[in-house]
Amino acid sequence: MKLQEWLEKGGAEGLGWLQLENFPDTGRGVKTLRPLKFNDVVLTIPGSFLWSVDAAFDDSVLGPTIRSVKPSLSVEDILAVFLLFIKSRQEEYEGRGAHIKLLPTSYTMSVFFSDEELEVCSGSSLYHLTQQLKQQIKDDYFHLLNNLFSKHPDLFPLEKFTQNDYMWALCSIWSRGMDFQLPDKQFRCIAPFADMLNHSPDVQLCHIYNPRSDSLQVLAGKDYTIGEQVFINYGPVPNNRLLRLYGFILLNNPYDSYDLVLTTHHGAPLYDQKIALLESAGLQVNATFSLKLSDPLPLDVLRYLRIQRLLSSEISTMNVNRGAKNIVCARNEAEILKALIEAFEGLLAKFGTPLEDLEAKISSNIYKQSDNVWAAAHVSIGEQRILRMALQKTRELLALIICAQCGKVDEDNKRCARCRRVVYCGRDCQKTHYKEHKFVCN
Structure with missing residues (x-):
C-alpha cells in the first residue's frame, strides 16, 4: 500500500476506524470510531513511511547531496531539509507530498512570539532559551545556505528554502517528531498520521518502534469509547518546554x-x-x-x-x-x-x-x-x-542551622522543643526571642 492510500484510509491500514477531527480544546486531533481497550493496537506504521535520516539518505536525488556536506548535518537539519525538499516538489513525491499537505502551515511555538509577547515571561527559562533558540536558528540557516542551498540551487530553489521555511520545518520536527533509544543509536522520526495525535499526561506512554519489523506502533494508552479523541503521551514535559517545542501549555501542569x-x-x-x-x-x-x-x-x-x-x-x-x-x-x-x-x-x-x-x-x-x-x-x-x-x-x-536570635552558627545549637522549626545557641537567646517566636511556635 502506498503512503497516500494509507493516509486517505485513516492510517489504520485500511480499517478506517480512525478519523481526523477538530476538537474545541485541542484543535485538530484523531478520534476513534470504535471502542478501544488499554494496550489495543491503534495503528501500525511501516518503516518505509517514516521520515527519518535513513529515508533522506536513501532518496536517490537528495541523499548523495546531503551526505556530501562537510561538516555533516545534524539529525534535525537533515530532517528539515528532507521536509522542505519534498514540499518543494510535491508532485514528484505523491505519498510524502500527501502527508506534507496535512501538516500545519503555521505554528505557535515561542520562537514566533513578538518581543512584547515574550516579555511577559521575562526572567523565565523560556524567555532566555527562546532568545538563544532564535539566534541558533539564524546561525544554522546560514550554515545551510552557505554549505548546501547556494551550492545546489537546482535542488534547493532559494524562494522555497528561506529562513521562514526552515523555521517551519524545524517546528514540524519539534512538535511531531518521536525519539526512540535503540541498542546502537538514538532514532528520531516523524510518523504520518501518528503525528496528528495530541498529547495528554493522563494516558500511558504508548508509542513504540520495533527495529526488527521496522515499524512504529501506537497503542491505546487507556480505554476509549466511540467518538473519543485518542491521545499519546509525550512524557513528563513542563510547560516551558511544551510551549517552546510544541506550541501549547497545560493548565496546572504537574511536571512544571x-x-x-x-x-x-x-x-x-x-x-x-x-x-x-x-x-x-x-x-x-x-x-x-x-x-x-x-x-x-x-x-x-x-x-x-x-x-x-x-x-x-x-x-x-x-x-x-x-x-x-x-x-x-x-x-x-x-x-x-x-x-x-x-x-x-x-x-x-x-x-x-x-x-x-x-x-x-x-x-x-x-x-x-x-x-x-x-x-x-x-x-x-x-x-x-x-x-x-x-x-x-x-x-x-x-532556620535549623543558625540561632534565631543572634544568628550564631554552631554545631551545638538546639531546636525549640515545642515546634522544632528554629534553633538557639543558648537559653538567653531563646528567652529573648520568645516574644517574637511565640506567635508562630506550634
Whole structure:
C-alpha cells in the first residue's frame, strides 16, 4: 500500500476506524470510531513511511547531496531539509507530498512570539532559551545556505528554502517528531498520521518502534469509547518546554520545573579535590538540576554545594560522608543555604512581572485564554511558584542551622522543643526571642 492510500484510509491500514477531527480544546486531533481497550493496537506504521535520516539518505536525488556536506548535518537539519525538499516538489513525491499537505502551515511555538509577547515571561527559562533558540536558528540557516542551498540551487530553489521555511520545518520536527533509544543509536522520526495525535499526561506512554519489523506502533494508552479523541503521551514535559517545542501549555501542569545550573570554576580553591569528590558522588562539574513542584530543592543541589564550599580541613570528612549526603558541618551548611537564598531571591527579582500580577491579568481576562501572552504568563507563573517554594524550603533549612536570635552558627545549637522549626545557641537567646517566636511556635 502506498503512503497516500494509507493516509486517505485513516492510517489504520485500511480499517478506517480512525478519523481526523477538530476538537474545541485541542484543535485538530484523531478520534476513534470504535471502542478501544488499554494496550489495543491503534495503528501500525511501516518503516518505509517514516521520515527519518535513513529515508533522506536513501532518496536517490537528495541523499548523495546531503551526505556530501562537510561538516555533516545534524539529525534535525537533515530532517528539515528532507521536509522542505519534498514540499518543494510535491508532485514528484505523491505519498510524502500527501502527508506534507496535512501538516500545519503555521505554528505557535515561542520562537514566533513578538518581543512584547515574550516579555511577559521575562526572567523565565523560556524567555532566555527562546532568545538563544532564535539566534541558533539564524546561525544554522546560514550554515545551510552557505554549505548546501547556494551550492545546489537546482535542488534547493532559494524562494522555497528561506529562513521562514526552515523555521517551519524545524517546528514540524519539534512538535511531531518521536525519539526512540535503540541498542546502537538514538532514532528520531516523524510518523504520518501518528503525528496528528495530541498529547495528554493522563494516558500511558504508548508509542513504540520495533527495529526488527521496522515499524512504529501506537497503542491505546487507556480505554476509549466511540467518538473519543485518542491521545499519546509525550512524557513528563513542563510547560516551558511544551510551549517552546510544541506550541501549547497545560493548565496546572504537574511536571512544571525550573532548571538550576551549578558550576565550579577551575580556579576555585581545592578544585581538583572537589572535582574528584563530585565525580565520586555521581555529580557533574557543570550540572543542571530540575527543581519541581514535588521536589523544589533536590538533595543533589545540597550535595553539590556542600562539596563546592568545603574548606581544606573538611575534605577528609567528605571521604566518609557518602558524597555530602548528610550535613558536613554547621559552617558549611549555613554558607550554602545563605548562597542559595541569595540566588533564589536574585532569580525571582529578574522576572519582569510578579506572579500575583500575572494571575490577576489572567483572572480579569486581560490575558485571554490561548493567546500567546496567556501561555507565556502561565509558564512564568509555574517557574515563579517553584522558585518561591525552593526559597521557602531553603529558609526553613537555614532556620535549623543558625540561632534565631543572634544568628550564631554552631554545631551545638538546639531546636525549640515545642515546634522544632528554629534553633538557639543558648537559653538567653531563646528567652529573648520568645516574644517574637511565640506567635508562630506550634
